[in-house]
Amino acid sequence: MSMFDRLADFEAELDRLESTLADLYAAGDQRAAADAGRRASDLRPVVEAYRAYRVREQSLVDAREMLESEKDPEMRDFLREEVGASEKAIDILEQDLKELLIPKDPNDGKNVIVEIRGGEGGDEGNIWAGDLYSMYLHYAEARRWKIELLSSQASDMGGFREVTFMVKGADAWSRLKHEAGPHRVQRVPATESQGRIHTSAATVAILPEAEEVDVHVDPNDLIVDVYRSSGPGGQSVNTTDSAVRLTHKPTGLVVTCQDEKSQLQNKDKAMRILRARLLQIEEEKREAELSTVRRSQLKGGGRSEKIRTYNFKENRVTDHRVGLTLHSLDAVLAGDLDALVDALASAERAEQLAHGTP
Numbered sequence: 496m497s498m499f500d501r502l503a504d505f506e507a508e509l510d511r512l513e514s515t516l517a518d519l520y521a522a523g524d525q526r527a528a529a530d531a532g533r534r535a536s537d538l539r540p541v542v543e544a545y546r547a548y549r550v551r552e553q554s555l556v557d558a559r560e561m562l563e564s565e566k567d568p569e570m571r572d573f574l575r576e577e578v579g580a581s582e583k584a585i586d587i588l589e590q591d592l593k594e595l596l597i598p599k600d601p602n603d604g605k606n607v608i609v610e611i612r613g614g615e616g617g618d619e620g621n622i623w624a625g626d627l628y629s630m631y632l633h634y635a636e637a638r639r640w641k642i643e644l645l646s647s648q649a650s651d652m653g654g655f656r657e658v659t660f661m662v663k664g665a666d667a668w669s670r671l672k673h674e675a676g677p678h679r680v681q682r683v684p685a686t687e688s689q690g691r692i693h694t695s696a697a698t699v700a701i702l703p704e705a706e707e708v709d710v711h712v713d714p715n716d717l718i719v720d721v722y723r724s725s726g727p728g729g730q731s732v733n734t735t736d737s738a739v740r741l742t743h744k745p746t747g748l749v750v751t752c753q754d755e756k757s758q759l760q761n762k763d764k765a766m767r768i769l770r771a772r773l774l775q776i777e778e779e780k781r782e783a784e785l786s787t788v789r790r791s792q793l794k795g796g797g798r799s800e801k802i803r804t805y806n807f808k809e810n811r812v813t814d815h816r817v818g819l820t821l822h823s824l825d826a827v828l829a830g831d832l833d834a835l836v837d838a839l840a841s842a843e844r845a846e847q848l849a850h851g852t853p
Contacts, residue, residue, distance in 0.1 A: 616695025
């Protein structure tokens with residue numbers, strides 16, 4: 496089916512929805528009416544662009560026909576300008592239609608669970624994980640997102656062995672989804688006496704929040720352990736068994752939460768993290784079944800590859816997937832991520848347009 500066949504079908508569907516909406520509301524079927532309203536809202540910008548395209552296309556046909564029969568030189572000049580303007584407008588509208596036909600990411604609008612873990616580099620990797628956590632907190636503040644800490648394991652030398660938090664915002668997923676992967680840092684650690692530059696890394700996982708309707712977890716598939724929470728160095732920070740460890744037997748996934756004083760609150764947070772990880776596993780399975788050709792192809796970006804390097808000596812940040820280098824490391828660490836995020840979003844759109852929509 497060609498793009499224009501699809502557009503004609505969408506136009507017919509929108510006309511049908513708009514003609515039945517009033518009847519659905521009158522019948523009191525609020526759910527069906529709401530579903531029809533949402534679908535109509537999704538279709539309307541596409542159909543409006545399609546109608547504008549057809550108007551311009553007809554204008555082009557009319558101007559060409561008139562140009563063939565017109566004898567007056569001034570009028571012919573005018574018609575030639577009209578043909579050129581219509582051709583240019585049609586090219587722009589066709590590009591707009593291609594972008595409008597790119598399917599929405601099913602996770603758009605969802606809250607995001609971010610997991611940061613210290614990677615290679617030992618203590619320095621953990622310190623770097625803490626710096627990344629601070630960077631994302633600043634970015635969230637700038638975009639007026641809300642942050643909820645879910646779980647953390649502080650490192651003895653500072654930073655975190657692991658920190659997990661929720662980001663709540665309508666555009667959080669679309670702005671953060673490309674942050675997943677290893678983030679490498681090159682700098683002189685505070686503990687380095689001879690001024691040598693070390694390379695360390697921390698990994699970032701970006702997961703859409705999964706509701707119970709998205710992922711059902713059978714209680715019989717869980718092993719629930721409770722224990723006393725501990726801080727850096729192993730010292731106890733709580734006198735009750737409030738920390739919770741969930742083990743999902745079918746997958747072997749283990750989630751621990753100990754930041755809250757209430758066992759119930761820790762279990763609730765652990766379940767939210769577990770559901771998000773299980774949803775990611777299911778989405779990766781579906782993606783693999785659809786073949787690797789239809790996966791995101793932003794210059795590799797595999798989990799084993801470093802997606803970004805932060806070089807302190809040169810005040811430089813390089814995103815290796817899109818080949819973008821910024822000499823503003825201090826601003827990036829202060830939460831100014833939009834240049835990087837925008838470049839990744841543009842690359843994703845270009846890839847979808849080049850390879851056809853999934």
